[in-house]
Amino acid sequence: FVAVPNPVYFTSFESNLIRERPHEWPMLSKGVCAHSLCITNTDRIYAARLHKTLGQKLALALQGDYKILRLFSYLPWEMDGSLQMGYFVLSPQGPSSIHARLADILVEHQKEIRFCSYRRDAEEDVQGCLWDFNGEGKEQEPCQLARIEEPDPSPLVLNIMRSALFYKLEDVLAVLRQCFASDPQVLCLQEKMKKERKDIDGKRNFPVIVIEGLDGTGKSTLTKSLQDALNATLLNSPPECISPWRKAFDDEPSLLRRAYYGLGNYIVADQISEAAQSSPVIVDRYWHSTAAYSIGTEIGGGLHNLPAHHHEVYQWPKDLLKPDLVILLTVSDEERMQRMCKRGLAKTVEEKELESNSLFRQKVEEAYKRMERPGCVVVDASGPKKRVFNDVLSIVCDHCNIHVSNT
Numbered sequence: 011f012v013a014v015p016n017p018v019y020f021t022s023f024e025s026n027l028i029r030e031r032p033h034e035w036p037m038l039s040k041g042v043c044a045h046s047l048c049i050t051n052t053d054r055i056y057a058a059r060l061h062k063t064l065g066q067k068l069a070l071a072l073q074g075d076y077k078i079l080r081l082f083s084y085l086p087w088e089m090d091g092s093l094q095m096g097y098f099v100l101s102p103q104g105p106s107s108i109h110a111r112l113a114d115i116l117v118e119h120q121k122e123i124r125f126c127s128y129r130r131d132a133e134e135d136v137q138g139c140l141w142d143f144n145g146e147g148k149e150q151e152p153c154q155l156a157r158i159e160e161p162d163p164s165p166l167v168l169n170i171m172r173s174a175l176f177y178k179l180e181d182v183l184a185v186l187r188q189c190f191a192s193d194p195q196v197l198c199l200q201e202k203m204k205k206e207r208k209d210i211d212g213k214r215n216f217p218v219i220v221i222e223g224l225d226g227t228g229k230s231t232l233t234k235s236l237q238d239a240l241n242a243t244l245l246n247s248p249p250e251c252i253s254p255w256r257k258a259f260d261d262e263p264s265l266l267r268r269a270y271y272g273l274g275n276y277i278v279a280d281q282i283s284e285a286a287q288s289s290p291v292i293v294d295r296y297w298h299s300t301a302a303y304s305i306g307t308e309i310g311g312g313l314h315n316l317p318a319h320h321h322e323v324y325q326w327p328k329d330l331l332k333p334d335l336v337i338l339l340t341v342s343d344e345e346r347m348q349r350m351c352k353r354g355l356a357k358t359v360e361e362k363e364l365e366s367n368s369l370f371r372q373k374v375e376e377a378y379k380r381m382e383r384p385g386c387v388v389v390d391a392s393g394p395k396k397r398v399f400n401d402v403l404s405i406v407c408d409h410c411n412i413h414v415s416n417t
């Protein structure tokens with residue numbers, strides 16, 4: 011896989027559109043051909059899992075100069091109902107080698123994948139051909155393609171709202187119910203969640219403070235010091251009670267992974283609600299982590315592709331308990347890497363991606379900063395531990411009207 015490039019939008023050519031010039035398709039430079047594989051199965055969990063498996067199979071089959079990119083297909087007049095996921099493969103050596111390499115994959119999935127090929131014709135225009143798998147696979151009539159502007163809403167954003175982030179507990183539970191229909195532990199947890207949800211707007215005696223930031227910014231260090239200084243309860247999202255499932259969910263497609271972290275946030279919300287009756291509560295990661303990582307993963311290319319400020323992706327779920335204060339710790343990339351090396355703990359796939367992809371890291375941090383109601387108070391955490399602690403403690407004391415004697 012290559013680092014996610016800026017999205018390119020195209021459609022089949024219509025006679026009244028201006029003909030595209032070759033430089034409009036830099037990825038189809040001379041000799042390069044492309045193919046797309048689009049998943050047509052409409053069951054979103056099945057499709058999400060197939061998309062992940064397909065990506066792994068393509069990566070294995072197409073080692074070398076091939077580039078595998080993410081692709082969405084949609085009908086502009088009905089984007090929500092027609093959005094399909096897939097891959098766009100660039101082959102520098104022309105079409106023959108790729109057909110041989112993909113033969114097994116295409117035969118195995120011929121009923122659930124739409125396969126198309128793309129190339130330049132003699133006039134340098136770009137043509138697309140749908141493949142017919144009735145009997146032996148072969149190309150149908152080609153059609154002209156044209157690049158178009160980014161549609162509004164963008165399919166990437168729609169995909170976040172539909173499949174990568176959950177803004178209601180009911181949506182989280184619906185996904186888990188469908189995936190684990192026969193797992194008694196999950197079912198039992200779901201029933202408990204439905205019955206025992208606390209009143210999210212209920213009165214709290216003590217403040218709730220969330221500490222957010224990329225891995226290695228010093229959240230665990232800070233939350234422990236704050237816990238001691240404020241005599242607070244310290245909670246983590248995802249919570250301990252579902253941590254045995256974490257590894258399994260981290261290996262699942264983002265639809266399921268986010269449902270897991272979403273569930274974690276709602277369980278933590280109930281724990282917060284209870285704990286805040288008798289002490290201040292410090293929370294190490296919460297909704298903003300789930301949202302910022304999801305947005306950073308799903309949005310391709312540079313920072314300018316992030317949804318604009320105040321977009322609905324940055325809003326807090328209506329049925330999730332809100333904290334009183336959210337602190338976002340930021341440090342330079344170099345400092346963060348040094349701290350993570352020193353710590354040397356196991357990393358999630360996303361954390362590994364964060365290390366290798368600076369653009370992704372910037373998008374996650376920018377998404378954090380755009381979160382609203384509550385937004386994040388950004389704290390530069392590159393100084394020594396004591397200074398970071400003092401800075402945050404003074405913000406907490408001011409904001410939550412707390413007095414601590416030993417600052």
Ligand SMILES: Nc1ncnc2c1ncn2[C@@H]1O[C@H](COP(=O)(O)OP(=O)(O)O)[C@@H](O)[C@H]1O
Nearest residue numbers: 225226227228229230231349352353393394395
């Ligand atoms: N302000 C700081 N200056 C230097 N090192 C720090 C600072 N805060 C944390 N560390 C160290 O950096 C590493 C990562 O910190 P940690 O609190 O585990 O981060 P996180 O929970 O955000 O992943 C740990 O080894 C920790 O001791």
Ligand SMILES: Nc1ccn([C@@H]2O[C@H](COP(=O)(O)OP(=O)(O)O)[C@@H](O)[C@H]2O)c(=O)n1
Nearest residue numbers: 225226247248271295296299300303358360
């Ligand atoms: N509430 C949460 C917490 C973590 N996460 C995910 O969990 C990963 C980081 O969690 P972690 O516990 O390993 O992070 P650290 O506490 O080690 O910094 C990221 O990939 C996030 O996407 C989430 O989505 N929602």
